[in-house]
Amino acid sequence: MGRINRSAEDALAMIRKMGLRATAARVTVLDVLLSADHALSHSEIERAVETTHDVVERVTLYRVLDWLVTQKLAHKVVGADRVWRFNATPTADHAHFNCTRCGQIYCLENLTPAVALTLPEGFSLQHADVAVQGLCPHCSR
Template identity: 30%
Template sequence: MSPPLRRTKQRDTLAEILERSERPLSVAELHAAASKRTRGLGIATVYRAVGAMVEAGELESVEIAGEPPRYERAGKGHHHHFACERCDRVFDLAGCLENLRKLLPPKFRVRSHAVTLYGLCAACAG
């Protein structure tokens, strides 16, 4: 069975950053942000913490083609994402689209879908 888990400064910091973040973060972003508070934080620790939180259902991963996954807290409700082509950050979009099924060929069965918009975020569109 799984070993009893211990509370550490590193994990607390990482969890808090993710909890507070209004957008999904990559491991690299998370490492950078947490390093400001927890000096010398190892990248492996970030991977371990993120993996455990996904495993525990506290985090969900946001997969975007050609990009490393981002992570955001679970239970935000169905939504999609925007990837800024300049600053490389990913943002949440509110809501979804109807009629996705109308795209579907006969006999195909959909289990999930992803909609990603690419462009410039507000900051980069300046």
């Protein structure tokens, strides 16, 4: 893979720590997700890869994103525009903030107060999605 930057080293280490095969495409895409400050659509990831890394074919990109989600190295969330966006975050359970003006989606790691769910008897929670909508810092200026 040659000389790689710090976030690419982090991506490589994350994949290897899980005992998984670290292909160039997997490291590249995870590097892009780790470097982003918000969740990215497929086309945004594709553009980022093209400008900062070697080219990753479109089908390969779809497969890598699915693989990263399956391995829990990334997650996906659908925006109000029904476009899937991907992000790599250190915690699995968190909320998402969707900017109603620009459409960007941000992961919110620590919400205070935390959202609590009480399920009826017999139900078992496996995953909860909490979406908050409003204006991001850029759009609220």
